[in-house]
Amino acid sequence: MPVELKPKKTTVAYYQGCSLEQMASEFDVSTRVVCDALGVELVEIPDWSCCGSTPAHSYDPLLSAALSGRNLAIAEQQGFDVVMTPCPGCLKALKGALKVFKDPNKREAFLEILQMPFQGNIQAVSNLQLYFETIGTEAIRNRVTKPLTSLSIVPYYGCLISRPPDFMQFDDPENPISMDRILEALGASVPEFPFKTECCGATYGVTRNEIVGKLTGRILDMANRVGAQAIAVSCPLCQQNLDLRQAQVNRYWRRDFHMPVLYISQFMGLAFGVEPESLGIDKLFVEADSLLDILSREGERDQSVGGKMA
Amino acid sequence: MERVHTLAIQATSDPRFIGEVERASGQQISHCYQCGNCSASCAYTYVYDYPANQIMRLVQLGQKDIVLTSKAIWLCAACQACTTRCPCNIDVAKVMESLRVLSRQEKKVSGRDIQLFYDEFLKLVKRFGRVFETGLLPLFGMKAKKPFTDMDLAPRVIRKGKLGLIPHKVKGRKHVEGIFERFEAYCSRREKDKG
Ligand code: SF4
Ligand code: SF4
Numbered sequence: 181m182p183v184e185l186k187p188k189k190t191t192v193a194y195y196q197g198c199s200l201e202q203m204a205s206e207f208d209v210s211t212r213v214v215c216d217a218l219g220v221e222l223v224e225i226p227d228w229s230c231c232g233s234t235p236a237h238s239y240d241p242l243l244s245a246a247l248s249g250r251n252l253a254i255a256e257q258q259g260f261d262v263v264m265t266p267c268p269g270c271l272k273a274l275k276g277a278l279k280v281f282k283d284p285n286k287r288e289a290f291l292e293i294l295q296m297p298f299q300g301n302i303q304a305v306s307n308l309q310l311y312f313e314t315i316g317t318e319a320i321r322n323r324v325t326k327p328l329t330s331l332s333i334v335p336y337y338g339c340l341i342s343r344p345p346d347f348m349q350f351d352d353p354e355n356p357i358s359m360d361r362i363l364e365a366l367g368a369s370v371p372e373f374p375f376k377t378e379c380c381g382a383t384y385g386v387t388r389n390e391i392v393g394k395l396t397g398r399i400l401d402m403a404n405r406v407g408a409q410a411i412a413v414s415c416p417l418c419q420q421n422l423d424l425r426q427a428q429v430n431r432y433w434r435r436d437f438h439m440p441v442l443y444i445s446q447f448m449g450l451a452f453g454v455e456p457e458s459l460g461i462d463k464l465f466v467e468a469d470s471l472l473d474i475l476s477r478e479g480e481r482d483q484s485v486g487g488k489m490a
Numbered sequence: 491m492e493r494v495h496t497l498a499i500q501a502t503s504d505p506r507f508i509g510e511v512e513r514a515s516g517q518q519i520s521h522c523y524q525c526g527n528c529s530a531s532c533a534y535t536y537v538y539d540y541p542a543n544q545i546m547r548l549v550q551l552g553q554k555d556i557v558l559t560s561k562a563i564w565l566c567a568a569c570q571a572c573t574t575r576c577p578c579n580i581d582v583a584k585v586m587e588s589l590r591v592l593s594r595q596e597k598k599v600s601g602r603d604i605q606l607f608y609d610e611f612l613k614l615v616k617r618f619g620r621v622f623e624t625g626l627l628p629l630f631g632m633k634a635k636k637p638f639t640d641m642d643l644a645p646r647v648i649r650k651g652k653l654g655l656i657p658h659k660v661k662g663r664k665h666v667e668g669i670f671e672r673f674e675a676y677c678s679r680r681e682k683d684k685g
Pocket of ligand 2: 531532533534542565566567569570571573582
């Protein structure tokens with residue numbers, strides 16, 4: 181029986197970052213829907229700006245810190261002590277800003293460039309950290325109305341979600357399990373996936389296409405071998421390489437992969453009974469129709485045998 | 491990959507280099523004992539001219555030019571696999587990042603197209619406060635004289651309604667621009683203090 185969530189609401193500042201505003205809009209939409217369903221209120225940081233991403237890091241970590249710091253400072257002014265971002269690249273930048281601020285040799289330069297009041301009394305966390313540590317898999321399980329029982333899904337974490345360990349302070353750097361446990365709570369079977377943290381080729385889709393072709397291809401191939409019907413991700417860049425570029429990968433390897441790659445929040449939403457359109461499933465490049473068919477067939481079967489015990 | 495340098499360790503050694511890199515990265519390069527874990531963990535070793543462990547060794551040997559002009563430092567994707575697995579707790583990814591910064595400061599960048607991509611990205615941030623990736627692709631293609639990069643993807647991106655034509659301007663974009671300006675001012679002051 182579905183248990184009502186505790187009425188106490190968690191409120192966190194929300195930093196979606198540039199990718200989620202455009203190419204990864206379905207990650208943003210589904211994250212908001214899922215958090216709402218789990219009783220977490222997300223307050224978008226007003227007038228947020230770009231974190232600077234890899235280009236700012238490679239230019240100078242101080243520039244990266246100041247660009248990200250602007251968003252932390254706004255959130256702090258609004259009275260938040262936690263900011264959540266679903267984008268691992270943004271998370272790295274936000275955490276990097278806090279690290280620079282806490283470094284006595286760099287604080288002065290950081291504040292001089294930032295020109296905003298900032299106390300550093302704010303913490304940056306990922307969506308997974310919020311789901312896994314704050315909300316917990318039990319509460320997620322209790323919210324499921326349409327379990328993904330007939331689906332076999334592998335979680336692909338990518339590089340940054342738990343690495344480097346001292347910096348990210350979340351999950352295991354070699355064998356992360358947070359998404360595994362969430363998928364299991366949704367009812368899916370989760371095969372052992374040895375390539376959980378192998379790099380997908382990152383931003384080299386733009387400058388070195390063939391690198392992404394090679395690296396992403398290995399991940400799709402392994403997912404195929406362990407019998408997955410779909411891949412769950414939690415990074416806009418990983419998703420873009422695995423999904424949008426799957427056609428390029430197929431050309432590179434002369435293969436015919438047809439592997440839907442969904443954000444973890446999209447799987448959560450489906451299991452919570454949210455309509456696929458409200459989760460942006462139609463935005464995927466590799467269509468997920470086959471998965472939706474399996475799920476709706478299962479729904480019908482449940483109904484024909486009287487449904488689950490109410 | 492073809493090696494462009496012949497090593498003449500003594501003649502080309504700059505003994506101050508290791509200190510420079512240690513300061514910039516905050517890492518003790520001298521602790522590296524060449525176990526090779528970083529290179530074995532790196533998904534890019536197959537495209538590097540010098541694998542990560544050799545970059546570390548070259549830094550120890552003061553081979554500044556070779557390191558700063560290497561392709562490896564610009565092909566590093568900052569994936570953190572090396573850092574996670576270094577038994578000496580060296581943040582190798584941080585070292586690679588610092589080497590990119592130094593190679594830019596010394597005008598020795600080998601991965602010009604990658605640098606160009608990063609520069610175009612930062613220009614958009616400075617101007618609009620946010621970045622529109624899909625707006626960046628054609629721009630990058632034209633500047634790098636590769637106008638057809640990813641053109642096969644464009645129709646699909648448009649079909650999914652994912653191509654934003656007008657970048658969303660941040661109200662505080664003047665403040666973001668100010669961050670860039672104050673950063674540049676800070677850097678030139680730092681340069682002057684050094685020189
Ligand atoms: S893993 Fe660490 S100790 Fe081993 S070669 Fe790389 S940097 Fe050196
Ligand atoms: S951070 Fe760079 S050098 Fe280290 S493993 Fe990743 S790509 Fe290789």
